[in-house]
Amino acid sequence: MTETAGTGSTSALPFSKMHGAGNDFVVLDLRGDRDAPQPDLCRAIAHRHHGVGCDQILTIEAPRTAAAIASYRIWNADGSSSQQCGNGARCVAAWLVREGSAPAAGEFQLDSPIGAHTVQRLGDGRYRVNMGVPEFEPARIPMVGFDAARDPYVLPVRGSIMPVGAVSMGNPHALIEVDDIDTAELDLAGPGLQDHPAFPESVNVGFAQILGRDRIRLRVYERGVGETLACGSGACAAVAILARRGLVDRDVKVSLPGGDLQISWPTDDQPMVMTGAAAFVFEGEWNA
Numbered sequence: 001m002t003e004t005a006g007t008g009s010t011s012a013l014p015f016s017k018m019h020g021a022g023n024d025f026v027v028l029d030l031r032g033d034r035d036a037p038q039p040d041l042c043r044a045i046a047h048r049h050h051g052v053g054c055d056q057i058l059t060i061e062a063p064r065t066a067a068a069i070a071s072y073r074i075w076n077a078d079g080s081s082s083q084q085c086g087n088g089a090r091c092v093a094a095w096l097v098r099e100g101s102a103p104a105a106g107e108f109q110l111d112s113p114i115g116a117h118t119v120q121r122l123g124d125g126r127y128r129v130n131m132g133v134p135e136f137e138p139a140r141i142p143m144v145g146f147d148a149a150r151d152p153y154v155l156p157v158r159g160s161i162m163p164v165g166a167v168s169m170g171n172p173h174a175l176i177e178v179d180d181i182d183t184a185e186l187d188l189a190g191p192g193l194q195d196h197p198a199f200p201e202s203v204n205v206g207f208a209q210i211l212g213r214d215r216i217r218l219r220v221y222e223r224g225v226g227e228t229l230a231c232g233s234g235a236c237a238a239v240a241i242l243a244r245r246g247l248v249d250r251d252v253k254v255s256l257p258g259g260d261l262q263i264s265w266p267t268d269d270q271p272m273v274m275t276g277a278a279a280f281v282f283e284g285e286w287n288a
C-alpha cells in the first residue's frame with residue numbers, strides 16, 4: 001500500500017524543485033484558487049526521505065500591490081513561516097521569467113511578506129534583488145534584554161560567553177565571527193542561540209570567517225531548518241554587521257558551502273543588494 005503523506009485528498013499539486021546557491025526549495029503556484037499549505041503539508045513536502053525534500057516551500061500568489069507581478073510567501077521545513085528569503089526571491093523571479101510573466105531583462109517588483117522587492121535578471125542569468133535596509137534596533141530584530149544596539153552583544157551560550165552580532169533583514173539574524181569556518185561549532189552555538197531568551201522569535205545564526213575586505217566565508221544554521229548550503233538574507237546580515245564594524249568594505253563576495261553571493265551595501269541608509277544564481281532542478285506533482 002502506498003502511503004500518502006499529504007492531506008489525504010486525491011488532487012495533485014504541481015511543483016518546481018529549485019535552488020539558489022544550494023538553498024533548495026519546492027515552489028508552488030497558488031495563483032487562482034489553491035489554499036496556502038498548512039504546516040503539516042509543508043513538513044511532509046520538505047521531508048528529505050518521505051517527501052520531496054527542501055529547506056523551504058515558496059508559494060507564488062497574486063500580487064498585493066499594483067506595481068508587483070506576483071507575491072510570494074515562505075515556509076521553513078519545520079512548517080514555520082518566514083518573512084524573508086533572499087535565495088527564494090531569486091528562484092521565484094526565475095520561475096516567473098520562465099513562465100513569461102516577468103521580463104527577462106529590466107527590473108520588476110515582487111511582493112514579499114515584508115514588502116516589495118525590486119528584482120532584475122542580469123545578462124549572465126543571475127538575479128539581483130533589493131533586500132532592504134538592515135535593521136539594527138534590538139526591539140525590531142527582535143532581540144530582548146538590550147535597550148540599544150551595542151554590537152557585539154556578549155551572551156552566555158551553552159556554557160560559553162559569545163560575542164554576537166544581531167540584525168534583521170526582515171527576519172532575525174545573529175552572527176558569530178570564527179577563525180576557521182570548517183571547524184565552527186554550528187550544532188552547538190546554532191541551537192544555543194535559537195533557544196536563547198534574547199531571541200523571542202528564535203534566530204538564523206551565521207558563522208563568518210573574514211578572508212579580506214571584499215571576501216568572507218559563511219555558514220548559516222537557519223531557523224526552522226538547521227544548516228543550509230546557503231542563506232541569502234544571512235549573507236546580507238553578515239555583510240551588514242561586519243561592514244558596520246569596519247571589518248569589510250561595501251561590496252563583498254560571500255562564499256557559502258553551496259555557492260557564492262555578491263552582497264553590496266552602498267551606504268548605511270540604502271538597501272542591501274544581493275546578486276546570485278537561481279536554478280531549476282525538476283518538475284513534479286505532489287499527491288496531496
Ligand SMILES: N[C@H](CCC[C@H](N)C(=O)O)C(=O)O
Nearest residue numbers: 082085086087171223232233
Ligand atoms: N534561506 C533563506 C532564509 C530563510 C530564513 C528562515 N530560515 C527564517 O526562519 O527566517 C534566505 O536565503 O534568505
